[in-house]
Amino acid sequence: MVLAQLGGSISRALQQMSNATIIDEKVLNECLNEITRALLQSDVQFKLVRDMQTNIKKIVNLDDLAAGHNKRKIIQQAIFNELCKILDPGKPSFTPKKGKTSVVMFVGLQGSGKTTTCTKYAYYHQKKGWRPALVCADTFRAGAFDQLKQNATKAKIPFYGSYTESDPVKIAVEGVERFKKESCDLIIVDTSGRHKQEAALFEEMRQVSEATKPDLVIFVMDSSIGQAAFDQAQAFKQSVSVGAVIVTKMDGHAKGGGALSAVAATKSPVIFIGTGEHMDEFEVFDVKPFVSRLLG
Ligand code: GDP
Numbered sequence: 395m396v397l398a399q400l401g402g403s404i405s406r407a408l409q410q411m412s413n414a415t416i417i418d419e420k421v422l423n424e425c426l427n428e429i430t431r432a433l434l435q436s437d438v439q440f441k442l443v444r445d446m447q448t449n450i451k452k453i454v455n456l457d458d459l460a461a462g463h464n465k466r467k468i469i470q471q472a473i474f475n476e477l478c479k480i481l482d483p484g485k486p487s488f489t490p491k492k493g494k495t496s497v498v499m500f501v502g503l504q505g506s507g508k509t510t511t512c513t514k515y516a517y518y519h520q521k522k523g524w525r526p527a528l529v530c531a532d533t534f535r536a537g538a539f540d541q542l543k544q545n546a547t548k549a550k551i552p553f554y555g556s557y558t559e560s561d562p563v564k565i566a567v568e569g570v571e572r573f574k575k576e577s578c579d580l581i582i583v584d585t586s587g588r589h590k591q592e593a594a595l596f597e598e599m600r601q602v603s604e605a606t607k608p609d610l611v612i613f614v615m616d617s618s619i620g621q622a623a624f625d626q627a628q629a630f631k632q633s634v635s636v637g638a639v640i641v642t643k644m645d646g647h648a649k650g651g652g653a654l655s656a657v658a659a660t661k662s663p664v665i666f667i668g669t670g671e672h673m674d675e676f677e678v679f680d681v682k683p684f685v686s687r688l689l690g
Pocket residue numbers: 502503504505506507508509510511587642643644645646667668669670671
């Protein structure tokens with residue numbers, strides 16, 4: 395279910411409940427079940443939805459509903475608060491500071507949009523007066539360096555990589571050192587992502603992280619991976635200390651639910667979303683407007 399449809403389904407469920415002459419437990423349950431179905435279809439993880447339903451039942455007081463208060467508003471507010479709570483892990487991610495060197499490492503499965511997102515992130519900061527640089531430590535995928543090089547050249551961002559060196563750790567360390575010397579303040583390391591969550595990928599990621607000591611590890615996730623989001627995010631978190639999430643491909647047929655799962659699994663906030671293939675199709679993520687949009 396795409397974002398706009400989710401809002402519609404929830405509104406309909408609330409409307410049906412409001413139309414009922416008597417709001418008793420049965421009517422409330424029917425409404426919550428409807429909302430649960432809508433959230434599941436939008437790829438929100440089953441456990442998150444179930445917990446949310448339990449919490450809403452605790453918060454929403456049937457007597458208040460029966461007394462003729464605005465029922466829709468009461469339940470809508472409870473859902474809004476619960477969704478915001480899921481998306482807010484309680485602590486902000488490390489935020490790089492302009493003029494002070496930070497190393498940011500990107501991880502994620504192949505095809506998640508990692509390389510594209512590295513450039514978007516660099517470009518976003520460059521426009522704000524930073525001095526970003528890109529390091530391609532993906533020696534696995536043929537063409538990865540060319541892709542990063544092409545993106546970086548287009549955005550006039552310095553880059554580092556190799557056609558011949560096969561050790562990603564060596565490239566990452568060399569690149570980070572070079573750009574530290576050149577006083578870049580945002581050194582972005584793109585790592586390789588394979589199709590499956592193979593142990594080798596995680597080991598390589600761990601080694602790159604250990605060697606470059608990133609200030610922040612960003613997990614890049616494709617919003618269309620559906621219910622697999624939670625397990626995938628958790629697997630990455632268990633290997634490297636993921637500190638923030640970027641959800642890509644939120645344009646088109648994007649489902650919003652994966653974002654909630656990624657936050658729950660990594661206990662890290664979503665900081666940006668990708669909304670297209672172009673360099674500037676990239677937005678700062680803000681919990682409340684996102685949830686408002688989700689609820690329509
Ligand atoms: P990587 O293998 O994780 O490095 O993925 P890439 O950066 O090569 O991206 C895979 C594909 O997804 C490319 O065709 C990108 O143009 C596309 N892509 C990346 N981010 C977005 C996004 O936010 N929206 C859309 N529509 N496409 C995206």
